[in-house]
Amino acid sequence: MYWADHHVLACTASHCAQxxxxxxxxxxxxxxxxxxxxxxxxxxxxxxxxLCDIGPxxxxxxxxxxxxxxTPQDIPEIVDALERGEIVERLRLTPDTPAEAARRAFYAxxxxxxxxxxxxxxxxxxxxxxxxxxxxxxxQRRGFIARKPGPDGGPETIAVTTKARDRYGx
Numbered sequence: 001m002y003w004a005d006h007h008v009l010a011c012t013a014s015h016c017a018q019x020x021x022x023x024x025x026x027x028x029x030x031x032x033x034x035x036x037x038x039x040x041x042x043x044x045x046x047x048x049x050x051l052c053d054i055g056p057x058x059x060x061x062x063x064x065x066x067x068x069x070x071t072p073q074d075i076p077e078i079v080d081a082l083e084r085g086e087i088v089e090r091l092r093l094t095p096d097t098p099a100e101a102a103r104r105a106f107y108a109x110x111x112x113x114x115x116x117x118x119x120x121x122x123x124x125x126x127x128x129x130x131x132x133x134x135x136x137x138x139x140q141r142r143g144f145i146a147r148k149p150g151p152d153g154g155p156e157t158i159a160v161t162t163k164a165r166d167r168y169g170x
Contacts, residue, residue, distance in 0.1 A: 015052030116159035
């Protein structure tokens with residue numbers, strides 16, 4: 001086992017990759033090497049952390065910090081902060097940041113009056129919160145929602161899964 005001050009996990013799942021995660025991780029690895037910090041900062045990739053729609057994302061351990069929407073231009077600032085034991089607050093994702101608050105609000109609305117509704121109604125609700133079809137597809141891929149055939153051959157439904165209800169407390 002290797003010991004370091006920080007372990008950085010970079011999500012490189014498909015949606016984060018589409019948003020530039022590979023460029024972020026490449027820049028991060030280069031910056032760590034350039035500064036001679038490989039013994040203090042371990043950098044690895046990982047699969048989805050279920051936040052790809054706001055990625056690229058970095059998880060910093062043991063700090064329990066998630067950075068979202070990271071760009072290659074953010075990397076020097078992140079490495080500076082890691083060296084100093086600080087946090088880049090403008091990139092930090094917490095339960096109260098707008099992206100997480102918006103997700104919680106969406107899922108709270110989506111489970112009223114129950115966890116399942118016609119797909120068209122679910123999609124219309126998402127649209128009121130500026131969430132598009134790609135976001136819905138990503139939520140389904142990540143297991144936060146499930147598409148199901150409608151009862152008795154009726155319209156397709158979308159159900160908010162237990163995973164989403166538990167995560168967002170709805």
